[in-house]
Amino acid sequence: MDSQDKNDLPSKNRKYRDSFRYALKGVKTAFQEERNMRTHVLAGLFIFILSLFLNLTRDEWLWLILVSYLVFVMELINTVIENLVDLVTDRYHPIAEKVKDMAAAVVLVTAGLAALTGVIILLPKILKILM
Numbered sequence: 594m595d596s597q598d599k600n601d602l603p604s605k606n607r608k609y610r611d612s613f614r615y616a617l618k619g620v621k622t623a624f625q626e627e628r629n630m631r632t633h634v635l636a637g638l639f640i641f642i643l644s645l646f647l648n649l650t651r652d653e654w655l656w657l658i659l660v661s662y663l664v665f666v667m668e669l670i671n672t673v674i675e676n677l678v679d680l681v682t683d684r685y686h687p688i689a690e691k692v693k694d695m696a697a698a699v700v701l702v703t704a705g706l707a708a709l710t711g712v713i714i715l716l717p718k719i720l721k722i723l724m
């Protein structure tokens with residue numbers, strides 16, 4: 594594990610702009626390192642583009658945006674937990690296994706909610722166009 598002297602870390606009294614930059618760096622790292630993150634963002638973009646042609650109401654848009662954002666946030670949290678576990682141990686440990694499996698479950702149940710919401714909102718509209 595690479596480490597750094599605490600004195601080399603950025604000062605706590607940094608500017609808001611720097612805090613924003615670090616947060617964006619976090620999103621970029623998660624996106625680069627997590628294949629599932631890229632898959633979920635691509636799926637969200639696909640649903641967004643599809644929805645542009647389906648004449649959604651404002652409430653329907655809000656639901657889709659909310660559940661898509663939730664999946665994104667949970668994927669970020671999952672990535673944080675995975676990295677923390679890897680920081681704590683690089684050996685097999687049953688608790689590390691449980692923690693990682695449960696962190697993955699958080700994403701899975703949220704993605705399930707997003708899929709259900711998508712089906713409830715989009716499927717009737719798609720079927721109407723096809724029939």
Ligand SMILES: Nc1ncnc2c1ncn2[C@@H]1O[C@H](COP(=O)(O)OP(=O)(O)OP(=O)(O)O)[C@@H](O)[C@H]1O
Nearest residue numbers: 627629675682683684685686687689690693694697
């Ligand atoms: N240190 C460990 N000790 C025990 N089991 C582990 C450990 N690290 C990973 N695992 C097991 O391997 C699985 C996959 O872990 P990994 O770190 O590869 O996540 P991942 O598959 O990359 O997750 P994601 O697909 O969300 O990125 C975990 O869910 C867990 O069951």
